[in-house]
Amino acid sequence: MKENNLRQRTFEIIPGFLSWGIISTLVILAFINPVACAVIILVFDFYWIIRTIYLTTLLVMAHHRLYRERSKDWLKACPKNNFYHLIIFPVYKEGLDILRPSLEAINKCHYPKDKIIVAVAFEERNPDARNNARVLESEFRDSFHVYLSTFHPAGIAGEKPTKGANATWAAKEAKVVLNKAGIRDEDIILSCFDADTCVNKEYFGCLTYHFAKSPKPHQSSYQPMPVYNNNIWQAPSFARLVEISSSFCQMIEGMRLEKFVTFSSHSMSFKTLVDIGYWPVDMVSDDSVIYWKAFLFYKGDYRVIPLYLTVSMDIAYSNSFIKTIKMQYKQKRRWAWGVENFPFLMNGFLSDRDIPLIKKVRRGFHLLETHITWAVWAVILLFIGPLPVIFGGTFFNQMAIGYNLSKITGLLLNFTLFTSLVWIVLSRLILPLRPKEVSWFKNIIMTMEWFLVPFIILILGSTPALDAQTHLALGKYMEFNPTPKSKKMV
Numbered sequence: 001m002k003e004n005n006l007r008q009r010t011f012e013i014i015p016g017f018l019s020w021g022i023i024s025t026l027v028i029l030a031f032i033n034p035v036a037c038a039v040i041i042l043v044f045d046f047y048w049i050i051r052t053i054y055l056t057t058l059l060v061m062a063h064h065r066l067y068r069e070r071s072k073d074w075l076k077a078c079p080k081n082n083f084y085h086l087i088i089f090p091v092y093k094e095g096l097d098i099l100r101p102s103l104e105a106i107n108k109c110h111y112p113k114d115k116i117i118v119a120v121a122f123e124e125r126n127p128d129a130r131n132n133a134r135v136l137e138s139e140f141r142d143s144f145h146v147y148l149s150t151f152h153p154a155g156i157a158g159e160k161p162t163k164g165a166n167a168t169w170a171a172k173e174a175k176v177v178l179n180k181a182g183i184r185d186e187d188i189i190l191s192c193f194d195a196d197t198c199v200n201k202e203y204f205g206c207l208t209y210h211f212a213k214s215p216k217p218h219q220s221s222y223q224p225m226p227v228y229n230n231n232i233w234q235a236p237s238f239a240r241l242v243e244i245s246s247s248f249c250q251m252i253e254g255m256r257l258e259k260f261v262t263f264s265s266h267s268m269s270f271k272t273l274v275d276i277g278y279w280p281v282d283m284v285s286d287d288s289v290i291y292w293k294a295f296l297f298y299k300g301d302y303r304v305i306p307l308y309l310t311v312s313m314d315i316a317y318s319n320s321f322i323k324t325i326k327m328q329y330k331q332k333r334r335w336a337w338g339v340e341n342f343p344f345l346m347n348g349f350l351s352d353r354d355i356p357l358i359k360k361v362r363r364g365f366h367l368l369e370t371h372i373t374w375a376v377w378a379v380i381l382l383f384i385g386p387l388p389v390i391f392g393g394t395f396f397n398q399m400a401i402g403y404n405l406s407k408i409t410g411l412l413l414n415f416t417l418f419t420s421l422v423w424i425v426l427s428r429l430i431l432p433l434r435p436k437e438v439s440w441f442k443n444i445i446m447t448m449e450w451f452l453v454p455f456i457i458l459i460l461g462s463t464p465a466l467d468a469q470t471h472l473a474l475g476k477y478m479e480f481n482p483t484p485k486s487k488k489m490v
Contacts, residue, residue: 007350009475011343015368016473019375019466026380030387034396038388038405044380045408055252056419062251063426065308066225074205075110079212084145084183085204086117086174086270087191090166093126094195096135098314101230103136105198107143111205117178117188119148121170123161146181148174156281160479164279164286167192171270171278186218188270192287196314197265198230206309207267214305219298221291222267223260224307225251227430228315233438235315237449239324241456242332243315244427254306259366262291262304265311284478285338292341295363296348300355310430332460336468337478339371375469378461424450 029037087106091099099120106118120136122129133149141147152169159165171190178188189211193199200206203224211217228235228243235243253260262268264287273279276297279286295302316331317324345367349360388396388405424447434442471478 008343008347011346012340012475013473015339015342015371015375016466016469018368019372019469022372022376023379023384026384027387030384030391034388034392035399035401037384038392038396038401041380041385041388042401042405042408045385048377048381052419056422058252058255059248059426060422062225062255062308063429066251066310066430069206069308070200070202070310072202072206074202074209076205078205078209081208081212082187083208083211084115084117084178084188085111085191085207086119086171086178086188087193088119088121088167088170088174089193089195089197090121090163090170091126091129091132091195092123092163092166093128095128096132098196099132099136100139102193102196102198103140103143107140108201109199109204110201111208113143114145116144116204117146117148117174118144119150119170119174121150121152121166123154123166124151125154125161146177148177150174159281160283162281162284162286164283164290165281167286168278168281171273175270175274185271185274186269189267190270190273191265191267193265193311194313196230198312200224200309200311203307203309203311206307210305210307211269216301216303218269218272219294219302220268221262221294221302221304222307223254223262223304224265224267224309224311225254226264227310227312229310229312229430229432230314232315232431233435233442235317236321236324237445237452238321238456239315239317239328240446241449241452242328242460244423245456247430248423248426254308257303257306258362260304260306261288263287265313266304267307268294283340283344284334285340288338289341289344292345292348296345296352296355299352300359300363312432328460329464333464333467334478336371336374336465337472339465339469339472342367342371371465371469375462375465378457378463379466382457382461420450420453 026037026040029040089099089102103118103120106116107113109116118140120133122133129151133151137147137149148170150170150173152166154161156165175185179185189207191207207222210222211220214220225247227247228240232240232243250263253263266287268290272294273290276290276293279290280293283289291302291304316327318327342364345364349355349364385405428447431446434440468478
């Protein structure tokens with residue numbers, strides 16, 4: 001037991017140790033050896049220019065796929081099947097103003113309603129849960145094949161108050177009901193959605209098509225492209241830019257299939273969920289760890305199939321700029337807490353002898369590299385980059401490397417400007433139609449606001465990731481704190 005605990009703590013420390021080690025080493029080098037520091041920064045700048053070009057290219061390709069496939073009649077293309085769709089909405093304090101549009105979106109889908117099962121998973125500790133459940137049941141009870149309200153009790157031994165624990169309770173309740181109705185686990189496609197998730201009308205047709213066509217449907221998750229369009233015209237610039245960037249990052253990841261991991265709202269085989277033992281009930285990053293849990297269960301033979309259709313969610317914001325920053329920061333820190341997947345995966349790899357070593361190395365390295373890059377890149381580009389020039393003195397600045405450092409930094413900024421123009425164009429193309437009550441002048445504002453990107457990078461680039469990794473390394477484990485969402489900001 002002591003050996004296992006030591007191993008667990010070692011893996012928890014590694015990401016934060018490496019991130020802070022890279023940052024501190026470069027800062028020290030800037031003082032004692034600015035030339036060596038400049039060389040490292042130049043290499044990093046070249047790497048980042050190439051990476052920027054590569055990722056922007058993938059983003060353009062992903063947008064093309066979205067544009068091409070959004071108008072397809074997926075239901076017509078589906079082969080004959082007997083699949084049911086179970087949609088679970090884990091809920092904490094989200095009110096009717098959040099839940100009702102999500103259920104209405106499912107009701108409007110181009111898919112037979114006698115094949116759709118909805119489970120709204122409430123937390124019993126929420127005093128409004130029972131009343132909200134009664135209201136929604138009265139409105140949607142007859143809209144689907146089965147409509148369930150579940151209530152996750154508080155204080156279950158071995159659980160933490162997490163979304164995964166709530167979703168697990170709801171899935172087990174649904175299994176009992178559906179099996180009694182003669183519906184087999186293998187005939188159910190599960191979608192676990194955030195409470196504010198509004199699906200595209202063609203979503204379930206698209207999902208069914210890819211599930212039916214997959215050579216290994218039960219060894220695959222299915223990931224739509226998340227966008228935050230529900231309230232994008234009302235959200236302030238800062239919050240809007242953050243979430244557009246998040247959407248673009250997921251679109252890019254959807255083009256890198258060998259590295260793709262589930263995120264936020266996604267779908268999978270219900271049989272697989274049951275076989276692997278549902279979601280972990282004591283981890284915060286349930287939407288990604290469920291992928292790694294299935295990956296280990298199937299000895300590395302598990303994948304994520306991208307669905308080039310969007311699911312739309314709410315942008316988290318408040319009526320106060322400071323409150324909005326705090327909300328966004330806490331949300332991004334919670335996403336960055338996905339670093340807890342690294343010790344989970346490493347322990348799984350050490351216990352498993354069937355997964356090929358090369359696959360273990362590749363997937364483990366990518367997971368670690370993703371989190372370290374997230375934590376250090378903005379710090380290196382914005383803070384450490386100028387240090388050799390500042391502390392190198394006149395002699396350093398007269399050297400070729402000092403002169404070239406400034407040139408390369410300028411080149412990087414030019415590439416950043418170019419990619420920003422591409423991102424601006426693409427962000428306009430994925431916007432929903434402007435509501436009549438919103439002034440046309442908002443279009444100009446939503447273009448000019450991209451000049452805020454350096455500020456956003458500063459606040460929500462490396463900082464939340466460093467925060468999460470530091471807490472994990474110190475053994476200060478994060479509790480699940482859902483982002484407050486409401487159509488009415490208070």
